[in-house]
Amino acid sequence: MKIKELIKKYPFLESFFSENGYDIKNHEEETFEQYLDGFNEEYFEDKATTKENILLELENYIKTMKEFLGISEDGDINSLTLIAGFNKSNEKENFEALEIKKSQIIAIVGPTGSGKSRLLQDIEWMAQKDTPTKRQVLINGEVPDIKKRYASNNKLVAQLSQNMNFVMDLKVKEFLQLHAQSRLIEDIDSTVDKIIEEANKLAGESFREDTDITSLSGGQSRALMIADTAILSKSPIVLIDEIENAGIDRKKALELLVSKDKIVLMATHDPTLALISDMRIVINNGGIKNIIKTSEKEKSLLEKLEVYDEKFKNMRKALRYGEYLDDIEL
Numbered sequence: 001m002k003i004k005e006l007i008k009k010y011p012f013l014e015s016f017f018s019e020n021g022y023d024i025k026n027h028e029e030e031t032f033e034q035y036l037d038g039f040n041e042e043y044f045e046d047k048a049t050t051k052e053n054i055l056l057e058l059e060n061y062i063k064t065m066k067e068f069l070g071i072s073e074d075g076d077i078n079s080l081t082l083i084a085g086f087n088k089s090n091e092k093e094n095f096e097a098l099e100i101k102k103s104q105i106i107a108i109v110g111p112t113g114s115g116k117s118r119l120l121q122d123i124e125w126m127a128q129k130d131t132p133t134k135r136q137v138l139i140n141g142e143v144p145d146i147k148k149r150y151a152s153n154n155k156l157v158a159q160l161s162q163n164m165n166f167v168m169d170l171k172v173k174e175f176l177q178l179h180a181q182s183r184l185i186e187d188i189d190s191t192v193d194k195i196i197e198e199a200n201k202l203a204g205e206s207f208r209e210d211t212d213i214t215s216l217s218g219g220q221s222r223a224l225m226i227a228d229t230a231i232l233s234k235s236p237i238v239l240i241d242e243i244e245n246a247g248i249d250r251k252k253a254l255e256l257l258v259s260k261d262k263i264v265l266m267a268t269h270d271p272t273l274a275l276i277s278d279m280r281i282v283i284n285n286g287g288i289k290n291i292i293k294t295s296e297k298e299k300s301l302l303e304k305l306e307v308y309d310e311k312f313k314n315m316r317k318a319l320r321y322g323e324y325l326d327d328i329e330l
Ligand SMILES: Nc1ncnc2c1ncn2[C@@H]1O[C@H](COP(=O)(O)OP(=O)(O)OP(=O)(O)O)[C@@H](O)[C@H]1O
Pocket: 086, 087, 088, 110, 111, 112, 113, 114, 115, 116, 117, 118, 119, 132, 133, 267, 285, 286, 287
């Protein structure tokens, strides 16, 4: 890979090159190996090293930084496998193993208290038969790297939970800038603008970049976190707990999150969201009772449901703005 492409992929390499005194400015079209070929023997003798050792050093640096930052390569995660555990009555769940592939959306349905959030937590925690359900989670068919599981910045999974409270005293823009910096985003300003723009498309009432994050409403904070996750987060697995309670445009939110080639699992009571999904996991008494693939017939219901949804949305909006509902036709 050319040096230019290498830096684009791993922006942290800029400091590796400059700190080690490699002046790569006029060599960006070359590979690092070609660049080193331009060095004379004395250089290596002087540094008591070899070209191979330097290349190895670069490789190790990339590996360490990727682990530290929790960066996974695109395409690293192709599947998530759930292996059955036990329900609250200690009976085995009604399936053996479920493989979920990249770009699939899975709905988790079931009555209140049945264990939907527990399933999301099992995945977030990469459970290894060590949670109350005794489920096991595999990534690409294997037990996930133990480091990924315990890393404090575990970026394998991004979770949008029901409760979203900010405690920091920052403006929206400052908060997003900090987050983008920590993710080593190159073009921070335009990325931050894009997140604010998308979040405002999801939120009912718009907010500005200089709004204090602590004064955002529940729906606005949720909209902000969804746009932030969709645009900034590289996590290949996204878990969503009841997006419909957030007072945001949930369909748009889902489109934003799913456009990124991720695995999405969401606990929901909403028929539209359930039917948008490829399949739904039915939970009862703490265990998976059934796994239903969304049928063609159900998918065809979706269009009609969306018409009703639009009507409900308009009615909600009209109510919020103090209008009469006389003219709305159902
Ligand atoms: N298989 C299980 N074995 C033991 N405890 C379980 C099991 N599944 C879920 N629980 C526990 O049951 C409780 C309720 O589960 P959970 O909060 O996941 O339900 P929920 O479906 O998300 O409910 P709600 O719709 O109200 O959010 C939790 O304390 C959870 O840890």
